[in-house]
Amino acid sequence: MRAVEFHEYGGPEVLRVVRTATPEPGPGQVTVEAVWAGVNFADVKARAEGYRVASLPYRPGLEVSGRIRAVGEGVAGLRAGQEVIALVDGGGYAEVVLAEAARVSPLPEGLDLRTAAALPTVLPTAHALVHEVGRLRAGESVLVHGAAGGIGTAVGQLARAAGAGAVYGVASSDAKADYALKHGYDEVFRPGAFETDVRRATSGSGVDLVLDPVGGDTLRRGLEALAVFGRLVSFGNAGGAAPWRAGQDELYAQGRSVAGFSVLGLAQSAPEALRALAERALRTVRDGVVILPVTAEFSLSEAADAHRLIGGRTSTGKLLLRITD
Known part of the structure; x- marks a missing residue:
């Protein structure tokens, strides 16, 4: 089979x-004949700096859609030929992908394989940020970094559907800001002065929830943008800076809190919780609450071009690799 490494x-x-050789499933595993694979910034970080890479050579790819090729011992509820989506911890850029059965879901009714490939990491993450971890309540305000990316696109719509009083985004260009404004955002700020803009937009009170995939100094500045009793959820360190820590001085005085989320971490520590989260999240697409646009697609042999686009920080929405027709 063909794969990208x-x-x-x-x-x-x-x-x-x-x-390379076509993998065979072991106990509790399935193999998927991939039709589409999602491209994520985590893939770029893996290639550039070894993010979550245990050893080389390494095959990127966290999310795929396709048809089950074979089922391993002890797997129930999945069968050969079934259309599915899968979350994998690497290996998705391939014609046949090995996946843990606990991270594989039948294709939801009403979804096609192309749309579904954009969902396994993005949608559960967005749902958790808004609901399970961020616990956004009706009338509250939220600030989302990376508003024009895949997760940001879904978060804007989920926050709006949850009754948010105001949905603010952070984006690095006019084109990205325009895109975000079409997907649930009221106002979009630039990274350089977002905390000042938040205070202006909220008449000095700050926002109730900040969602931060950047980390480092951006996280610290996000705390400064929080209202009294505000919450910040960290879900990445895209900036690559040394982790910045919050303590008593930053949190106690105004009752602020910091939480974190990783969909891959949840997949490893609590797969059943991830399955339940994914089911809730996928219903939002099926019910029309969230539309996640695929803004660019590439063939498997064009994976480098996909990485150039997403790594250049100019892409919006979701990027896919077309594995087979």
């Missing part, structure tokens, strides 16, 4: 198409 860290050019 990298044998050293570096720019998009280190991605190479290889021919």
Whole structure:
């Protein structure tokens, strides 16, 4: 089979198409004949700096859609030929993908494989940020970094559907800001002065919830943008800075709190909780609450071009690799 791997860290050019043996499922596993694979910023970080890479060579890809090829021992509720979506911890850029059965779901009714490939990491993450971890209540305000990305696109719509009083975003360009404004956002700020803009937009009170995938100094500044009793949820360190820690001085005086979320972490520690979360999240797409646009697609051999686009921080929405027709 064909797959995309990298044998050293570096720019998009280190991605190479290889021919390799087709995997067979072990106990509790299935193999999926992939039709589509999602492209995520985590894939770029893996290639560039070894994020979550245990050893080389490494095959990127966290989310796929396709049809089950084979089912391993002890797997119930899944069968060969069934259309599914899967969350995998690497390995998605391939014609046949090995997946833990607990992270594989039948294709929800009303969804096609192309749309579904955009969902396994993005939608459960967005749902958790708004509901399970962020606990947004009707009338509250929220600030979302990366508002024009895949997760930001879903969060804006989920927050609006949850009755948010105001949905603010942070985006790095006019094009991204325009995109976010079409997907649930009231106002979009630039990264350089977002905390000042938040205070202006909220008449000095701050927002109730900040969702931050950037980390570092951006996280610290996000705390400054919080209202009394505000919450900040960290779900990444895209900026690559050393982790910044919050303590008594930042939190106690105004009752602020900090939480965190990782969909891959949840998949490892509590797969049943992830399955329940994914089911709730997928219903929002089926019911028309969330529309997640696929803004660019590439063939498997064009994976490097997909990485250049998402790594250049100019992309919006969701990017996919077309594995097979």
